[in-house]
Amino acid sequence: MATNDKKTKGVLVDLTRCIGCRGCQVACKSWNERSVTPTAVSGSFTNPKQLNADTYTHIRFVENEKDGAPVWSFVKDQCMHCKEPACASACPVGALKKTASGAVTYTFEKCIGCRYCMLACPFYIPKYEWSKVLPWVQKCTFCSERLGEDKQPACVKVCPTGTMFFGNLDDVNGEAEKRIKQNPGKYVNHIYGKEEAGGTSWIYLSAVPFDALGFNMKVMRVKHPDLTWNYISKIPAVVGLVLTAGAVTWAITRRMNAEKGDKS
Amino acid sequence: MTNHWIDFKNADVILVMGANPASNHPIAMKWVMRAKEKGAKLIVVDPRFTQTASKADLFAPMRSGTDIAFLGGMIKYILDNNLYFKDYVVNYTNAPFLVNADFKGPGELNGLFSGYDEKARKYDKKTWGYQMGEDGMPKKDPTLKSPNCAFQLLKKQYSRYTLDKVSSITGTPKDKLEAVYKLYGSTGKRDKAGTELYAMGWTQHSVGTQNIRAMAIIQLLLGNIGIAGGGINALRGESNVQGSTDQGLLFHLLPGYNATPSASLKDLNAYIEKFTPKTKDPKSVNWLSNRAKYITSYLKAIYGAKATKENDFGFAWLPKIDEGQNASWLMLFDKMFKGQFEGFFAWGQNPACSGANANKTRAALGKLKWMVNVNLFDNETASFWKGPGMNPKDIQTEVFMLPCASSIEKEGSITNSSRLAQWRYKAIEPIGQSKPDAEIMNELFLKVRELYKKGGKFPEPILNLTWNYGKKINIHDVAKEINGYYLEDVYDKKATPPKLLGKKGELCASFVHLQADGTTSCGNWLFSQSYTQKEGKVINMMARRGKTDPTGLGLFPEWAWCWPVNRKVIYNRASVDMNGDPWDQKRPLLKWDAVKEDPVSKKPGVWVGDVPDGPAPPMAKDPGKYPFIMMAEGKGALYGPGLNDGPFPEHYEALECPLEESLMSKQRINPTIKIFGEKEDAFYSCDMRYPYVATTYRVTEHWQTGVMSRHTPWLLEMQPQQFVEMSRELAADKGIKGGDRVKVKSGRGEIFAVAVVTSRFKPFKIGGQTVHQVGMPWCFGWQYPNDPKAGDSANLLTPTVGDANTMIPESKAFMVNVEKA
Amino acid sequence: MKSHSEIKMWTPSTVLFVLLIALGGIVIAYRLLYGLGAATNLNDRFPWGLWIGIDVLGGVAMAAGGFLIAGAVYILNWKKYKPIVRPAILNAFFGYALAATAIMFDIGLPHRIWHPVVMWQIGSVMWVVAIHVVLYTTTLATESSPMVFEKFKMRGALRAVEKIMVPIVLFGILLSVLHQSSLGAVYLITPGKLSHLWYNSSLPTLFLISAIMMGLSMVSLESIISGRAFGHAPDKDILSGLARGVLITTVVYLLAKISFLATGPGIGAAFAGTMEANMYLLEMAVSVLLPLALLAMKSTLESESRLLLVNILVVVGVLINRMNVSIFGVYRDQAATGMSYFPSFMEFIVTLSFISMAVVGFKISVKYFRVLPDPKA
Ligand SMILES: Nc1nc2c(c(=O)[nH]1)N[C@H]1C(S)=C(S)[C@@H](COP(=O)(O)OP(=O)(O)OC[C@H]3O[C@@H](n4cnc5c(=O)[nH]c(N)nc54)[C@H](O)[C@@H]3O)O[C@H]1N2
Ligand SMILES: Nc1nc2c(c(=O)[nH]1)N[C@H]1C(S)=C(S)[C@@H](COP(=O)(O)OP(=O)(O)OC[C@H]3O[C@@H](n4cnc5c(=O)[nH]c(N)nc54)[C@H](O)[C@@H]3O)O[C@H]1N2
Ligand code: SF4
Ligand code: SF4
Ligand code: SF4
Numbered sequence A: 001m002a003t004n005d006k007k008t009k010g011v012l013v014d015l016t017r018c019i020g021c022r023g024c025q026v027a028c029k030s031w032n033e034r035s036v037t038p039t040a041v042s043g044s045f046t047n048p049k050q051l052n053a054d055t056y057t058h059i060r061f062v063e064n065e066k067d068g069a070p071v072w073s074f075v076k077d078q079c080m081h082c083k084e085p086a087c088a089s090a091c092p093v094g095a096l097k098k099t100a101s102g103a104v105t106y107t108f109e110k111c112i113g114c115r116y117c118m119l120a121c122p123f124y125i126p127k128y129e130w131s132k133v134l135p136w137v138q139k140c141t142f143c144s145e146r147l148g149e150d151k152q153p154a155c156v157k158v159c160p161t162g163t164m165f166f167g168n169l170d171d172v173n174g175e176a177e178k179r180i181k182q183n184p185g186k187y188v189n190h191i192y193g194k195e196e197a198g199g200t201s202w203i204y205l206s207a208v209p210f211d212a213l214g215f216n217m218k219v220m221r222v223k224h225p226d227l228t229w230n231y232i233s234k235i236p237a238v239v240g241l242v243l244t245a246g247a248v249t250w251a252i253t254r255r256m257n258a259e260k261g262d263k264s
Numbered sequence B: 001m002t003n004h005w006i007d008f009k010n011a012d013v014i015l016v017m018g019a020n021p022a023s024n025h026p027i028a029m030k031w032v033m034r035a036k037e038k039g040a041k042l043i044v045v046d047p048r049f050t051q052t053a054s055k056a057d058l059f060a061p062m063r064s065g066t067d068i069a070f071l072g073g074m075i076k077y078i079l080d081n082n083l084y085f086k087d088y089v090v091n092y093t094n095a096p097f098l099v100n101a102d103f104k105g106p107g108e109l110n111g112l113f114s115g116y117d118e119k120a121r122k123y124d125k126k127t128w129g130y131q132m133g134e135d136g137m138p139k140k141d142p143t144l145k146s147p148n149c150a151f152q153l154l155k156k157q158y159s160r161y162t163l164d165k166v167s168s169i170t171g172t173p174k175d176k177l178e179a180v181y182k183l184y185g186s187t188g189k190r191d192k193a194g195t196e197l198y199a200m201g202w203t204q205h206s207v208g209t210q211n212i213r214a215m216a217i218i219q220l221l222l223g224n225i226g227i228a229g230g231g232i233n234a235l236r237g238e239s240n241v242q243g244s245t246d247q248g249l250l251f252h253l254l255p256g257y258n259a260t261p262s263a264s265l266k267d268l269n270a271y272i273e274k275f276t277p278k279t280k281d282p283k284s285v286n287w288l289s290n291r292a293k294y295i296t297s298y299l300k301a302i303y304g305a306k307a308t309k310e311n312d313f314g315f316a317w318l319p320k321i322d323e324g325q326n327a328s329w330l331m332l333f334d335k336m337f338k339g340q341f342e343g344f345f346a347w348g349q350n351p352a353c354s355g356a357n358a359n360k361t362r363a364a365l366g367k368l369k370w371m372v373n374v375n376l377f378d379n380e381t382a383s384f385w386k387g388p389g390m391n392p393k394d395i396q397t398e399v400f401m402l403p404c405a406s407s408i409e410k411e412g413s414i415t416n417s418s419r420l421a422q423w424r425y426k427a428i429e430p431i432g433q434s435k436p437d438a439e440i441m442n443e444l445f446l447k448v449r450e451l452y453k454k455g456g457k458f459p460e461p462i463l464n465l466t467w468n469y470g471k472k473i474n475i476h477d478v479a480k481e482i483n484g485y486y487l488e489d490v491y492d493k494k495a496t497p498p499k500l501l502g503k504k505g506e507l508c509a510s511f512v513h514l515q516a517d518g519t520t521s522c523g524n525w526l527f528s529q530s531y532t533q534k535e536g537k538v539i540n541m542m543a544r545r546g547k548t549d550p551t552g553l554g555l556f557p558e559w560a561w562c563w564p565v566n567r568k569v570i571y572n573r574a575s576v577d578m579n580g581d582p583w584d585q586k587r588p589l590l591k592w593d594a595v596k597e598d599p600v601s602k603k604p605g606v607w608v609g610d611v612p613d614g615p616a617p618p619m620a621k622d623p624g625k626y627p628f629i630m631m632a633e634g635k636g637a638l639y640g641p642g643l644n645d646g647p648f649p650e651h652y653e654a655l656e657c658p659l660e661e662s663l664m665s666k667q668r669i670n671p672t673i674k675i676f677g678e679k680e681d682a683f684y685s686c687d688m689r690y691p692y693v694a695t696t697y698r699v700t701e702h703w704q705t706g707v708m709s710r711h712t713p714w715l716l717e718m719q720p721q722q723f724v725e726m727s728r729e730l731a732a733d734k735g736i737k738g739g740d741r742v743k744v745k746s747g748r749g750e751i752f753a754v755a756v757v758t759s760r761f762k763p764f765k766i767g768g769q770t771v772h773q774v775g776m777p778w779c780f781g782w783q784y785p786n787d788p789k790a791g792d793s794a795n796l797l798t799p800t801v802g803d804a805n806t807m808i809p810e811s812k813a814f815m816v817n818v819e820k821a
Numbered sequence C: 001m002k003s004h005s006e007i008k009m010w011t012p013s014t015v016l017f018v019l020l021i022a023l024g025g026i027v028i029a030y031r032l033l034y035g036l037g038a039a040t041n042l043n044d045r046f047p048w049g050l051w052i053g054i055d056v057l058g059g060v061a062m063a064a065g066g067f068l069i070a071g072a073v074y075i076l077n078w079k080k081y082k083p084i085v086r087p088a089i090l091n092a093f094f095g096y097a098l099a100a101t102a103i104m105f106d107i108g109l110p111h112r113i114w115h116p117v118v119m120w121q122i123g124s125v126m127w128v129v130a131i132h133v134v135l136y137t138t139t140l141a142t143e144s145s146p147m148v149f150e151k152f153k154m155r156g157a158l159r160a161v162e163k164i165m166v167p168i169v170l171f172g173i174l175l176s177v178l179h180q181s182s183l184g185a186v187y188l189i190t191p192g193k194l195s196h197l198w199y200n201s202s203l204p205t206l207f208l209i210s211a212i213m214m215g216l217s218m219v220s221l222e223s224i225i226s227g228r229a230f231g232h233a234p235d236k237d238i239l240s241g242l243a244r245g246v247l248i249t250t251v252v253y254l255l256a257k258i259s260f261l262a263t264g265p266g267i268g269a270a271f272a273g274t275m276e277a278n279m280y281l282l283e284m285a286v287s288v289l290l291p292l293a294l295l296a297m298k299s300t301l302e303s304e305s306r307l308l309l310v311n312i313l314v315v316v317g318v319l320i321n322r323m324n325v326s327i328f329g330v331y332r333d334q335a336a337t338g339m340s341y342f343p344s345f346m347e348f349i350v351t352l353s354f355i356s357m358a359v360v361g362f363k364i365s366v367k368y369f370r371v372l373p374d375p376k377a
């Protein structure tokens, strides 16, 4: 599962460049042949309001104010393609996998539909086809077929402002550090995804603090698979302990009972 | 556009005022972002905080319809603080020109210029002219001190636009005004470039043309015209709107911006006489002195061999308008509404939703006998008779639908805002029975000609037309005809011995070769060179896809082709000083090399860099020429007597505004706009029933009236419903919450919308009182989605009034009420 | 006193249970034909609901009595509990059957339920859980098999099974320990989602302890109820023994809960007045505090009806705990997006139907097999 940052791909989403045109949102639907859900206008222009089985990515329009003046941010959400994905570690059948390209991909043919991946993902990414009789888990694929053909993801390709910097994860991380260093005061000093969930392949830079943009700040900065692996790795010891203790107990109590004259 | 899309990246300061490129021109916004990455500053001035504003270094809110006040204040600030580029102003603009001593401005005449005729709502421009010298040239004062020189008049005009006054009119806080003025004014240095991007936020006003004039004045003062990273740049709309304007879409223009002749012009000579500007100044190129060549070549193109010297090249067959006739959109629909014509081709448009005062427009369609809708789809116009409030039984209009192929189903050129004509190819065959527009026109023409052959009132214009594009039109033939041919062997007679310019039957090399004697044909002189011939080889310049950028300024001279003669920045000779040295050494478009030999004349002295505005040496050399070659006087016009509503822009309120009186002068509205008088045209200014300023605009997700985008589920999913944006303050007043359904009402109609309550709108303080503004998109229509919550066109609200020069409807500033539904 | 074969099958309550089972069958059919979205109120923010919370987590916890009693009898050789070993194991079997069936229809693609058996993912807790369900259900079936062999007089098989009973029971204990704790481990990957009132790294241990509590209570509860239902007075000695077991585990559990609360979000968090905090208090009151208060009274151990109350409290309390972990503990986080979850009536019907199935199954077993010791003459 461990990946090589020099070879796997990653994307830096520099939110200071996003103009909210939603070209990426349409490009994703187009490339991935996704359908639509009924929507309505509410206080903001975000639509669909949440990612769903037909919407792998969307732009969230976030309004804040600073010194009485409006600050309007456009935040692209999609799978973070964690370096050590919680979803993949959770999957009981290996339907979700971190692949060599960096993409976390899904194989429907294996999936049993337990939806533990949905519970496990700290970023709430996998979505379910609730209305289908044979439902898929759906999420951004990192356009893995495109990566396979040495093409950029559809959303990256279509973006007019270069909001997304695509490349080898190493370079992507380096670029993020460089931009912070070379533009003092422009960005908040935090690369979201650098440490969250143990590091992700899609990372973010922003001028507005991430919590004000609705980023999940509760995500622990640990490799999520470790959280459960800590438990699983103890199983052999437990097995040994229980069997030995049980056998010994049985032997002792049997003898004791026999001594008491029990006939069994 | 004076410049081009990519050129935005060369600017130091970008002022976006009257446009929202992040939403409406996202691909262009890329170049704005490029500039920003290199350290440029972005200023956005808009009634609301837009997506573009979200990327701005400086945002200033401004009440709709008050741009001239805002910009007038900027002119004053630049003059007061000596931020203007003096060498440029003195040498390259008409600042030193002396104006008629009787000329009076709005400061003296209560908001009017001298010569106003109240009855006719028109100016007699007698007093607006220059004082002429003995030599037949305007008198000048290079010291700019004379009280009659254009510079001093400019100063006088805008001395009234104080920060306090401007702020009380626009509602922009004074500190914001000053910050904008200061930052933009910083580009008045020789090595600084400032560009301005505008679109419908400026044009759709009763003072639209003057909005742009005001900025032109600022750009000339700052020396920002003709340079890389400068200019005044209209972000044009529909993908080929530039092309269609170039090719004579407007009623008053023939292809190539030759005026449409009026009936009073007896013959070609009279036409040429009227439309050929004159100058006695030997340093002025006065390019339009070539008018005779262009109109004659045009006549040869359309009437071919039938056009002879003897019959005035068929001038008589050209369609004419009546003297002073205005046949613009609002006028057409007004006439239609009054039952004054029978039939109408709605060709690639959706007036039932796009036209101002849509209720009137829709009613007008019902007065027709027949209508032909040439479109990709059925739309609100084709089906107007079953729209809301219509009783199909009462409507006699017979509607024909001609299905049309979309842009990807046909070949041809399109010309974008950069004046760049690019060839496009057919990707798929037209679906079903649909046909490319040109094929429909072809069939239509051939049929009409057949009928005329059997007789008709005035058959010559039809029967004499050259129309040989084949039964199934060959679009390349059309493009070649536009480029033009040598009809004879054409010689340069000035050279000794005369030099052969082009062989008979070949495609013209450029408009420089066009002749007034009927030996060349050209459908549009600006496009001469677009489809040309070199050493016998035919080259479609528009199909070129070269990616070299030798200057690094993003000119890409081998990518497609732009008019004029592939010059990307027009008036580029203003980018150098009087000796031909670039003002800005970092971004040189041109440089005069006095030593290098000119390959044509074989004499030393040649321009290097981009295609220059003519080969003549710079102004200070002999025989040097002024840079503004399209102006008769060769100078940039600080003072512009050509427009209907004054030689300088003056602030007037929109026809519908929240004020009883203008805070600038006694003259509330533009004195030269046409006032329509029907009940349907009613306007309500400063009326308690309609207390809020409203504007309309676009969203990225929808295209225009939405016919092409509302049916696209992915787009509709993102923007599913008509909405109206308003400030938290107004919403609180009205008890409206985000997501509530509200009714927006004007004196002409009402629509339902979903409220979007946002801090991106803020109430304005205007003349001491609080004025609220709301805004909404106009991309919806009753037909689809078939859901009452999706809404109908915002044009049900807009007024019937247009700009004093162009008649573009005032859909950016009018008055409404908003109520919870 | 009636012999078991005289137990009346069609009592009114049984009729109701059977009706519920039938209704459940219809709903399941509907769910299979139209999908989870049509039958449940589950959504992208609440991928797991009532079926996982009650049927799976609850069902498994209820089944803990099986391994405990089997362990007591076969490993510790506490012969006193021999009379209840069969009902306890059978009860566990039905608990697991309940959980397995619920999983079967809760997963989106039931026809692939076997996938984990061949597609090994040892890094996945869910896989561990799945494998345990398979293995332990088999184990329980084996443990219960003697009564079948008895009934059908398959002496050879009976002898064979009885010979290997001790290792099988030992294996069952192992699986149970792992399984009960691994259900807690499932939630280890939800830091930040599950409220810190419940989330901590010792979730597996807490699940195990609470399952023991509940398992013992369940066995006791079921002895009392079946005693009443089938006219078979339960052994006072056994009941008080079980109650002592409940008392000890409850004390341990209480201490563990308090220490995790104190070292985690702080004791104050339980009194924050929020929905989660209140649910936490409710859970603690029902599962631990009230039972302890009752058990603290000597007289409780003597009173069957008091013990009944204690058992019900513990069972319900631990069920609340499972619901808290699976639904209420993540509610605030998940609902932040505006999505909410309340089970659909179909979800309720299926849950009731599964429980009915367990009850009816148990009854049938009692009627036709020698689950309970023969009534003493
Ligand atoms: N996605 C998309 N793109 C489009 C189009 C489309 O329909 N959809 N249409 C195309 C066409 S045809 C055109 S013409 C262009 C138009 O392009 P734009 O002019 O950018 O379009 P608008 O959104 O109509 O108006 C621009 C801005 O003007 C502001 N505004 C309103 N009143 C005033 C005012 O009085 N002064 C100033 N300074 N600003 C004001 C509005 O708030 C709005 O933000 O867009 C083209 N691009
Ligand atoms: N309130 C308000 N009103 C406005 C504006 C505003 O800002 N506010 N903006 C104005 C502006 S700038 C403009 S440009 C106008 C636009 O006004 P319209 O041009 O009337 O509106 P569109 O929706 O662009 O209509 C174009 C039609 O052409 C069809 N079409 C597309 N491709 C082809 C083709 O290849 N051939 C043919 N024959 N048809 C085709 C489309 O289906 C569509 O029905 O609206 C104006 N109206
Ligand atoms: S973001 Fe979620 S779905 Fe995506 S890889 Fe990480 S854990 Fe998996
Ligand atoms: S729902 Fe499918 S992909 Fe997700 S964890 Fe379960 S089996 Fe794996
Ligand atoms: S990488 Fe591909 S799948 Fe993921 S958001 Fe971008 S376009 Fe969609």
Ligand code: SF4
Pocket (backbone or CB within 6 Å): A017, A018, A019, A020, A021, A022, A023, A024, A025, A059, A074, A076, A158, A159, A160, A161, A162, A163, A164
């Ligand atoms: S395409 Fe680029 S600029 Fe447009 S919304 Fe997506 S990320 Fe932002």
Ligand code: SF4
Pocket (backbone or CB within 6 Å): B024, B025, B026, B027, B028, B239
């Ligand atoms: S719609 Fe076409 S023309 Fe307009 S910005 Fe996008 S790519 Fe450019």
Ligand SMILES: [Mo]
Pocket (backbone or CB within 6 Å): B236, B237, B238, B241
């Ligand atoms: Mo337009």
